[in-house]
Amino acid sequence: MHIPAVLLTTLVISTSVVASEKVSxxxxxxxxxxxxxxxxxxxxxxxxxxxxxxxVRYEVKIEEQDGNWFGSVDLSDxxxxxxxxxxxxxxxxxxxxxxxxxxxxxxxxxxxEVDLGVGEVNIAGVQQNLMMEVGVGSVDxxxxxxxxxxxxLEAGVGDADLSGxxxxxxxxxxxxxxxxWRGNGQYEVDIEVGVGDVDVHF
Numbered sequence: 001m002h003i004p005a006v007l008l009t010t011l012v013i014s015t016s017v018v019a020s021e022k023v024s025x026x027x028x029x030x031x032x033x034x035x036x037x038x039x040x041x042x043x044x045x046x047x048x049x050x051x052x053x054x055x056v057r058y059e060v061k062i063e064e065q066d067g068n069w070f071g072s073v074d075l076s077d078x079x080x081x082x083x084x085x086x087x088x089x090x091x092x093x094x095x096x097x098x099x100x101x102x103x104x105x106x107x108x109x110x111x112x113e114v115d116l117g118v119g120e121v122n123i124a125g126v127q128q129n130l131m132m133e134v135g136v137g138s139v140d141x142x143x144x145x146x147x148x149x150x151x152x153l154e155a156g157v158g159d160a161d162l163s164g165x166x167x168x169x170x171x172x173x174x175x176x177x178x179x180x181w182r183g184n185g186q187y188e189v190d191i192e193v194g195v196g197d198v199d200v201h202f
Contacts, residue, residue: 023075026059032086034128037110041091042117044100050108050125051145056089057105062098108144110189131193139198140193144146146202147185154178157195164202 031037037056039046043065049179051057060080064073078098085156093100096117106112112130114121118136125144132139153160155160160177162168171178 002052019073022061022063023058023078024061025078025080026057027080027082028057029084030055030103031088031089031107031110031149032171033107033109035088035107035110035188036088036113037086037106038090038113038115039102039104040094040115041100041102041119042088042094042096043098044102044116044119046104046114046116046121046123047118048102048106048112048121048123048126050110050127052108053105054107055105056091056110057125058091059103061101062093065097099151105109126190128187130187130189130191132138134191134193134196136195137193138196139193139200141191141198141200143187143200143202146148146183148181148187148189149185150183151180151181151189151196151200152191153189153197153200154192155196156193158193160193160198161199162201163199 032055058104061074062078062126065182072162078093078095079093081092083140108125110125116134116137120137121132121139123141125142127145127147153162154175157175160179162179162181165181169180191200
């Protein structure tokens, strides 16, 4: 059976695109007590939880954003940008054309900083400093301790909610909401969402 050259070329291109639709990367990095862990993600999802190991483990599943019909991103070339020293671990994949789903395990004594452009964040069990900025999306945080001196939540367009704490102060406008709480603990939570909702609870 003779296959026309044009059709054969199309089949080869299609196979190549399908083969690179999804990629999974994983690694682990030892960190010292009270280390700073920083995540910088343009578009995607973050699922973060704590464990009792002195290391950060991650798995990130990567796929092209919807609408990239021509396979413009070679997922086999995508790498995690890692900057690591004794007190700081920085992880990022700086590519707006791919969707990233991170699953991360942190030590309970880690301090966390997240910068997410668009997407969702789910965190369970964090106990120390937590700083986060999300452009568009939603944030759900389950705190593992109440050892905080300050909690601030801000939703530019959306809702902000803090539950499990007494004497919470709230400021509500037509589209935005700010939540503040002061305590006698040691650590700080500061979360800002441009458009979307933030929910923090204990």
